[in-house]
Amino acid sequence: MSEDIRQSLGLRPVINVSGTMTSLGASIAVPEAVAAVPKIMTQFVEMNDLQRQASKIIARLTGAEAGFVTASCASGISLAVAGAITGPDLLAVEQLPETRTAKKEVIVQAGHIVNYGAPVDQAIRIAGGTVVSIGQATSTHRFHLENAITENTAAAVYVVSHHVVDYGLLHLSEFVEIAHARGVPVIVDAASEYDLRGFLATGADVVLYSGHKFLGGPTSGIVAGAKDMVRNAYIQNYGIGRGMKVGKESIFGVMAALEAWETRDHEGIRAREQSYLDLWKATLDGRPGITAVIDPDPTNNPLDRLKVMIDPAEARITAWDLSAALAAGDPPIIVRDHEAEHQYFYLDPCNLHPGQEHIVARRLGEELDKARRSNEIIATPIEDLSRHRFDGLLKWPD
Numbered sequence: 001m002s003e004d005i006r007q008s009l010g011l012r013p014v015i016n017v018s019g020t021m022t023s024l025g026a027s028i029a030v031p032e033a034v035a036a037v038p039k040i041m042t043q044f045v046e047m048n049d050l051q052r053q054a055s056k057i058i059a060r061l062t063g064a065e066a067g068f069v070t071a072s073c074a075s076g077i078s079l080a081v082a083g084a085i086t087g088p089d090l091l092a093v094e095q096l097p098e099t100r101t102a103k104k105e106v107i108v109q110a111g112h113i114v115n116y117g118a119p120v121d122q123a124i125r126i127a128g129g130t131v132v133s134i135g136q137a138t139s140t141h142r143f144h145l146e147n148a149i150t151e152n153t154a155a156a157v158y159v160v161s162h163h164v165v166d167y168g169l170l171h172l173s174e175f176v177e178i179a180h181a182r183g184v185p186v187i188v189d190a191a192s193e194y195d196l197r198g199f200l201a202t203g204a205d206v207v208l209y210s211g212h213k214f215l216g217g218p219t220s221g222i223v224a225g226a227k228d229m230v231r232n233a234y235i236q237n238y239g240i241g242r243g244m245k246v247g248k249e250s251i252f253g254v255m256a257a258l259e260a261w262e263t264r265d266h267e268g269i270r271a272r273e274q275s276y277l278d279l280w281k282a283t284l285d286g287r288p289g290i291t292a293v294i295d296p297d298p299t300n301n302p303l304d305r306l307k308v309m310i311d312p313a314e315a316r317i318t319a320w321d322l323s324a325a326l327a328a329g330d331p332p333i334i335v336r337d338h339e340a341e342h343q344y345f346y347l348d349p350c351n352l353h354p355g356q357e358h359i360v361a362r363r364l365g366e367e368l369d370k371a372r373r374s375n376e377i378i379a380t381p382i383e384d385l386s387r388h389r390f391d392g393l394l395k396w397p398d
């Protein structure tokens with residue numbers, strides 16, 4: 001690797017085995033996107049025309065009629081919902097989040113109202129939408145959706161993610177069928193999904209992606225779908241979308257990332273990631289209190305992770321303490337630990353530079369050896385984690 005800018009900035013040289021994380025700078029941008037950005041930085045462009053070009057590429061890759069680039073997938077949710085509420089009424093666009101219409105209800109299954117770094121429902125509310133939550137956390141039935149739709153329903157939002165409850169809810173095809181039978185458009189948040197065509201093919205009217213997750217573009221979001229709905233979302237750039245502005249560099253960068261996606265060596269990447277998983281599994285197999293299994297992605301992205309299950313009595317450390325020790329180490333290694341209270345975490349192979357897999361293996365071994373030598377089981381009370389989760393944030397910038 002060339003010079004590591006992090007050193008001169010006084011930043012820790014973190015190794016990311018947690019996946020695509022906003023808090024760590026999302027993903028490694030693909031070379032095509034990196035090369036595209038400087039080409040446009042010093043040029044003036046007519047932004048609506050640049051977005052017209054982006055629309056063509058988005059349409060080609062997704063099968064949509066049209067598309068545009070925005071600041072993030074989260075802003076895509078807000079803009080798409082706003083468009084469903086205002087239609088092409090430019091005065092309504094300027095008035096948001098206040099509205100003159102009662103047709104601003106947005107239906108979401110309770111099990112989809114999750115937090116991806118911010119709450120899904122907030123992205124809807126800042127667009128002037130009133131969230132109508134249907135069903136319960138772990139169950140939605142047809143009758144919930146059928147009865148929630150009224151003349152005030154502007155849209156229905158469906159979230160595809162490892163964050164959502166993954167059983168007992170309505171399948172997208174059924175959700176679309178019921179909504180469309182009553183004239184309600186369906187907006188799908190597919191921020192972190194590889195499948196660029198399937199949700200529209202299932203009948204979604206608008207689908208939203210992150211440009212900076214698997215696509216490896218600059219920070220951005222992609223809105224794709226039916227032309228009128230995409231246009232109504234696009235004109236929000238003259239209203240609430242202004243504060244979510246995307247620059248020419250991100251638009252052009254994500255165009256390059258999309259084109260690169262078409263020719264990406266998906267098989268080769270998968271094989272490389274598999275070799276990392278095999279290495280880590282071999283490192284962990286046979287260690288007391290550790291069980292490592294290769295686990296497929298929960299939303300069927302073509303990606304496996306290593307699930308590292310820990311028996312603290314044997315390993316002499318909890319999953320969350322091991323995660324914290326790795327994050328505090330040299331170099332810092334950030335694992336995917338949002339379910340650590342169940343005594344497991346994941347190692348995600350997608351965001352590594354070549355060679356880092358060996359550092360991860362070495363650090364795992366070192367911390368596990370250290371734990372085995374400790375007199376006491378290293379076990380911070382789980383309640384303490386919750387109690388102190390936001391301490392650092394609330395002291396920022398100190």
Ligand SMILES: *Cc1c(COP(=O)(O)O)cnc(C)c1O
Nearest residue numbers: 072073074116161189191192210
């Ligand atoms: C990451 C994510 C988002 C937010 O995406 P950004 O592009 O970072 O705003 C929204 N929804 C889901 C399901 C996500 O995983």
